[in-house]
Amino acid sequence: MQGADIFVESLRREGVDTLFGHPGGAILPINDALYRAGMRHFLTRHEQGAVHMAEGYARATGKPGVVLVTSGPGATNIVTGLTNAFMDSTPIVVFTGQVPTAAIGNDAFQEADIVGITHSCTKHNTLVRDVRELASTIKEAFYIASTGRPGPVLVDIPKDVSNGDCEFSYPESVNLRGYKPTVNGHAGQIRRAAEMIATAERPVFYAGGGVVLSGAHEELRQLGELTSIPVTNTLMGLGGFPGNHELAMGMLGMHGTATANLAMDQADLIVAIGARFDDRVTGNLDEFCVHAKFIQIDIDPSSIGKNVQVHLPIVGDVKYCLRQLLEMLRGVQKDWRTAHQDWLEQIAAWKVAHPLQYTQEPDGELMPQFVCEQIYEVTKGGAIITTEVGQHQMWAAQYYHFSQPRKWITSGGLGTMGYGFPAAIGAQVAYPDEVVIDIAGDGSFQMTSQELAMAVQYDLPVIVAILNNHSLGMVRQWQQFFYDGRYADTSLEVSPDYVKLAEAYGAVGLRATEPDEVRPILEEAIRLRRPVVIDFPVKMMENVFPMIPAGGSIKDMLLA
Amino acid sequence: MPTENGEVRRHTFAVLVENKFGVLGRITGLFSARGFNIESLSVAETEDPTVSRITLVTEGNALILEQVNKQLNRLIDVIKVTDLSEEAHVDRELVLIKVHAEAEQMRSEVLRLADIFRAKVVDVTPKTYVLEVTGDEGKIRAAINLLKPLGIKEVVRTGKIAIARGQRVL
Numbered sequence: 001m002q003g004a005d006i007f008v009e010s011l012r013r014e015g016v017d018t019l020f021g022h023p024g025g026a027i028l029p030i031n032d033a034l035y036r037a038g039m040r041h042f043l044t045r046h047e048q049g050a051v052h053m054a055e056g057y058a059r060a061t062g063k064p065g066v067v068l069v070t071s072g073p074g075a076t077n078i079v080t081g082l083t084n085a086f087m088d089s090t091p092i093v094v095f096t097g098q099v100p101t102a103a104i105g106n107d108a109f110q111e112a113d114i115v116g117i118t119h120s121c122t123k124h125n126t127l128v129r130d131v132r133e134l135a136s137t138i139k140e141a142f143y144i145a146s147t148g149r150p151g152p153v154l155v156d157i158p159k160d161v162s163n164g165d166c167e168f169s170y171p172e173s174v175n176l177r178g179y180k181p182t183v184n185g186h187a188g189q190i191r192r193a194a195e196m197i198a199t200a201e202r203p204v205f206y207a208g209g210g211v212v213l214s215g216a217h218e219e220l221r222q223l224g225e226l227t228s229i230p231v232t233n234t235l236m237g238l239g240g241f242p243g244n245h246e247l248a249m250g251m252l253g254m255h256g257t258a259t260a261n262l263a264m265d266q267a268d269l270i271v272a273i274g275a276r277f278d279d280r281v282t283g284n285l286d287e288f289c290v291h292a293k294f295i296q297i298d299i300d301p302s303s304i305g306k307n308v309q310v311h312l313p314i315v316g317d318v319k320y321c322l323r324q325l326l327e328m329l330r331g332v333q334k335d336w337r338t339a340h341q342d343w344l345e346q347i348a349a350w351k352v353a354h355p356l357q358y359t360q361e362p363d364g365e366l367m368p369q370f371v372c373e374q375i376y377e378v379t380k381g382g383a384i385i386t387t388e389v390g391q392h393q394m395w396a397a398q399y400y401h402f403s404q405p406r407k408w409i410t411s412g413g414l415g416t417m418g419y420g421f422p423a424a425i426g427a428q429v430a431y432p433d434e435v436v437i438d439i440a441g442d443g444s445f446q447m448t449s450q451e452l453a454m455a456v457q458y459d460l461p462v463i464v465a466i467l468n469n470h471s472l473g474m475v476r477q478w479q480q481f482f483y484d485g486r487y488a489d490t491s492l493e494v495s496p497d498y499v500k501l502a503e504a505y506g507a508v509g510l511r512a513t514e515p516d517e518v519r520p521i522l523e524e525a526i527r528l529r530r531p532v533v534i535d536f537p538v539k540m541m542e543n544v545f546p547m548i549p550a551g552g553s554i555k556d557m558l559l560a
Numbered sequence: 561m562p563t564e565n566g567e568v569r570r571h572t573f574a575v576l577v578e579n580k581f582g583v584l585g586r587i588t589g590l591f592s593a594r595g596f597n598i599e600s601l602s603v604a605e606t607e608d609p610t611v612s613r614i615t616l617v618t619e620g621n622a623l624i625l626e627q628v629n630k631q632l633n634r635l636i637d638v639i640k641v642t643d644l645s646e647e648a649h650v651d652r653e654l655v656l657i658k659v660h661a662e663a664e665q666m667r668s669e670v671l672r673l674a675d676i677f678r679a680k681v682v683d684v685t686p687k688t689y690v691l692e693v694t695g696d697e698g699k700i701r702a703a704i705n706l707l708k709p710l711g712i713k714e715v716v717r718t719g720k721i722a723i724a725r726g727q728r729v730l
Contacts, residue, residue, distance in 0.1 A: 119586050120593040124636040127581070144636060178578060178639040302630035305623070 003131040003162040004033035007095075010138040011039070013170050016066050018042070018057065018429060020050040024070025025110060027097030029162040031068070042429065042458060045450040047074050049422040051081020052448070054092045056426025059409045060384060062215070064091040064145045065426060071097040072110030075156075076117065080416060082152045083121040087413025088236060089213060091150035093141045100160040101129060115156050123151030131164030136171050143174040148181030149300040150213060181299060185316035185324055193271070193295050193312055194328040200269035202291075202343045203229045206252065206281075209236030209412065210274015210298060210318045212405045217241065219322035220273065226329060228336040230347050232260035234275050235397055236412040243381075243401030249347065250356075253281040255394040258354035258546050258559060263347055264289050265554040272296040274318040277307040278413070279550075287553035297321045354546075354559060356398050361539060364514055368392060368467040368538040371518055372399035375437060375465060378522045383435040384427045386410065388420040388444025391473035394544045396439040418447025421464055425451060428460045435463070435526055442468040443492055452505035455531040463525045464533045466498055469540045477543045481558075502533035511535040566622045570599065571645040572722045573628065574730055575614040578637040579605055586635055587614065596620065596628050600653075602719035611639065613730075615651075615721045642730050644722045651722035655700050656682070657691045660711035670710055677703045688713065 001009070007030050011019075019041045023031045034041050044050040047069045054065025069078055075096040085092050099108040115127045124144045128137050137155055145153040197203060211220050217240050224231050224247045231241045232252040241248055252260035264270065270292045275281070277296075282288040285308060296303075296310040297318055304313045314321055358369040372395045375383070385400055386409040387393040393410055402408045409427060411419040424438040438445075445466055455462050476490040499509030508530050512521040518536070525532040547558045577583045584603060591598050599617040606613045618628055625643070632641045644651075657679075661667045667689075674681060674691050677699065683690035693703045697720070704715065724730070 115582065116585065119589045129581070176636060179636045300634070302627065302634050306627060309623075 001165065001168040002029070002033070003134055003157070003164045003166075004029040005037075006131070006134050006166070006168050007138070007157070007162065008033045008037045008039060009168060010135050010170060011066065014138070014142045015063070019066045019068045020044055020053040020057070020426065021068030022047050022050060022070065022074060024072075024074045024097060026071035026099055026159045027068060027074070027095075027157070027162075029159065030095070030097070030157070034068075041068065042454065044422070045453050046448065047077035048080050048418065049425075049448050049451045049454070051078045051085065051092065051094065052416075052419050052422035053426035053429070054094070055081065055085050055088075055090045055419075056386060056409050056423030057430045058090050058092055058426075059423070060406055060427035060430045062406065064093050064142055067092060067094040069094070069096055070110065071099055071114070072112045074110075075112050075114035079118060079121060080414075082118055082154065084411055084414040084416045084419060085152040086121045086123065088411065089150050089209060090152070091145040092152045093145050094152060094154045096154060096156045097162075098127065098156045098158040101158045102160070104158065114154065118154050121152070122154045125154035125156070127156040128158065128161050131161045132166045134161060135168060139171045140174050140176065144176075144179065148179070149303075182315045183317045183320050185297065185314045185321035187324070189312060189314045190321065190324045191328060193314060194325060194332065196269055196293065196295060196312060197227065197229070197271065197329065198332045198334060202267045203227075203269040203271065203340075204263050204267040205229055205231040205271050205273060206234070206264065206275050207231055207237045207240050207273045208234040208275025209240075211237055211240035214274065214299070214317050214319040215405070216274070216319035216322050217405045219319055219326060221245070223322055223326055223329070226326065226336065228340045228344065230263060230344065232256070232263065234278070234281060234412075235410065237275060238397060239402035239405045239408045242403040244403060249351075251397050253278075254283070254548050254550070255398070255544050255546065257356060257398070258557065259347060259350040261546070261548065261554050261557060262350050262354075264292075266346070267292045270294050272298070272310075273322070274298060276303040279307070282307060283548050284551050284553045287555070358542070360515070366513065366515060366518070366536055366538045368469070368536075368542055369395050369399050370515060371465065371467055371536050371538065372396050372439065374518045374522060375439065376400045378519060378526070379435055379437070383407065383437050384409065384424070384431065386420040386424040386427065386436070386438045388438070388440045389415045389417045390441045390444060391469070391477065391542075391544050392439055392441040392467040394474075395467070417444040419444075421445060421448050421462070422451050424462045424464070425455055425460055428462050429458075432460070436461075437463045437465055440464050440466045441473060442466050442470065442495055442498075443472040446495075449501065452502065452507050452531065452533070456506040460531060461529040462531055465522075466533065466535050468495075468498070468535050468537050469542070470495060471540060474544070480541075480543070481549070498533050498535040502531075507531040507533060509533050509535070511537070513537055568619055568621055569625065569645070570617060570619045571625050571643055572649070572651060572720060573616045573618065573632070574642045574644050574722060575616060575632055576606070576639040576730060577612050577614060578639065579610050579612040580637060583612070583637045584614075586637065587632070590631055590635065591618075594627070594631060596624065600717075600719035602721050615719065617720050640730055642724070644724060647728075648725040649722050650725060651696055651720050652694055653697065653700050653720045654718045655693045655703070656716045657693060657704065657707055657712060658714040659689050659691065659707055660687060660713050661689055662687050666710055670707070673703070673706055673710075679703065
């Protein structure tokens with residue numbers, strides 16, 4: 001069988017029916033094989049878009065997203081997406097074309113050492129040097145991407161390999177002696193965790209993206225309800241615990257709710273569940289949670305004890321560890337509700353004292369938070385929401401109360417502008433009948449807006465809601481607070497007319513300028529079932545609050 | 561909570577890896593990407609030709625040394641990481657030292673020192689000796705320090721290799 005056909009057959013064995021990519025000389029044999037086999041390939045307008053689409057697809061479904069690009073510039077254009085997927089533990093498998101093996105190292109046309117370039121931004125990568133290794137390399141790539149702490153895997157395929165020929169045999173299983181992820185938590189450690197939880201007075205569950213990735217949202221809800229322990233989510237963890245639950249405190253960290261950050265500060269026990277103590281969560285480590293002991297549950301041992309010293313580490317899959325923990329805690333004779341009464345009352349009081357809030361301008365100028373609230377209400381909290389990176393991302397995280405996992409798709413670790421729109425397209429490909437909305441900023445949207453052509457070509461009814469403040473709002477906010485209002489290079493005074501831009505691509509362009517237009521225009525956009533861009537010109541100088549400045553602590557929190 | 565950094569220590573790691581194309585690059589890349597130091601590095605095939613063994617000496621506080629161990633383990637091609645400094649082990653390094661020695665008195669002094677360090681003379685010319693010295697870090701340092709005033713022209717070191725004492729194998 002030809003290498004390119006082995007590729008297609010191997011993907012079929014992995015259950016893949018969708019690829020995102022952009023063709024080129026070195027990868028052509030594979031595009032041709034996909035065409036002959038009738039496998040679905042979405043032609044993106046830039047390779048960065050292809051990776052973010054695969055990420056969106058993977059985050060919405062839990063299955064690895066698949067990317068196919070050519071050598072050289074096709075390969076180097078995917079580095080941002082790979083790094084994004086690596087930081088956010090998103091399972092994707094990326095195939096790059098490569099110049100023929102005999103030409104490697106000769107600075108051939110469209111040659112790039114993509115394996116070397118992506119060593120530090122992939123979970124694993126491989127150059128296939130012989131067509132006989134192609135099937136087993138693909139098998140391993142999917143296994144590595146989707147097990148343990150998920151992540152991006154890159155497979156580089158020289159043209160003579162995809163054109164080569166050998167007998168096809170697909171391995172039944174994978175055995176990598178250097179890769180054996182731990183699934184179950186250590187029973188002794190889980191028992192000690194249960195004891196610490198049972199004796200804590202002011203405990204907090206600090207739940208991250210690992211809850212979503214391992215599908216442990218149900219276990220987390222049960223654990224919260226059993227123990228009456230309040231829950232805060234990281235940005236990546238939103239949807240891992242119902243946002244409207246009485247125990248939910250919302251997001252924590254730099255732009256987290258005051259309640260979540262105050263609770264962390266006052267807690268005597270913090271149970272980190274699939275969360276990695278990112279600097280946007282901790283701020284100044286010397287002043288972070290000074291009263292607390294830490295339990296950390298994570299499938300990746302290197303995430304434990306990296307930023308803060310943990311009193312009780314548990315290595316394992318969050319879902320399995322929480323099940324073990326639940327079982328032990330169910331055996332504890334304790335009236336949890338009464339025991340945590342004072343703590344829960346304190347938290348309720350913080351919620352009343354410091355709600356998320358904004359002031360509606362008397363002149364009727366659109367407020368970005370209001371638009372996010374309206375999106376939440378119109379979709380009844382059920383849409384798949386993606387975002388770009390910046391102020392709009394934080395407002396979406398604050399004002400859209402996610403109650404289910406895999407409905408919130410955002411760039412957390414890397415903070416990649418231009419992520420949300422292609423990610424929305426990827427999610428829409430996975431779920432054609434769902435409402436998918438990219439809550440975007442005008443700065444970010446311009447980084448990958450060319451994918452409008454793809455949304456139109458494949459009739460994907462993605463909605464882009466641009467909170468248009470004619471500036472790079474988050475950077476402008478920092479300039480206002482920390483650079484004495486010197487607004488260097490943050491004004492987007494020349495911008496496209498987004499309605500016309502959408503129309504130029506054959507999509508629908510809409511605009512709402514008054515608060516009472518927002519809801520009907522959103523309803524219309526959803527009803528149309530076509531790619532839609534909605535321009536919401538919003539107040540330019542609005543800032544995201546609360547805010548704990550970078551490297552600060554709870555005592556530096558700005559509420560308004 | 562305060563971060564506990566502790567004192568900087570030098571540790572020797574034994575790392576078993578897949579004997580494959582590009583694995584060494586992946587490991588050195590990890591060290592530069594994470595800002596870890598490599599003091600010395602030695603790598604070659606083991607008794608199993610599919611496995612290579614790396615002896616790596618690095619420096620850092622307890623937190624960094626733990627991260628070095630964990631980040632190495634995270635690599636798919638890394639089979640096993642052992643911090644040999646946590647247990648009884650033997651380490652050795654081989655050094656080739658080219659010494660300039662022309663005067664009779666100098667030549668006999670070089671040979672006398674070679675004898676003391678149980679070094680072998682592996683090359684000789686009327687103007688130079690090449691000595692092969694094997695030993696632990698302390699011995700190598702002492703040999704170089706004593707030969708330096710006699711006129712060292714060139715030093716080549718293999719980097720440290722290390723093995724656990726007793727019956728234990730990695």
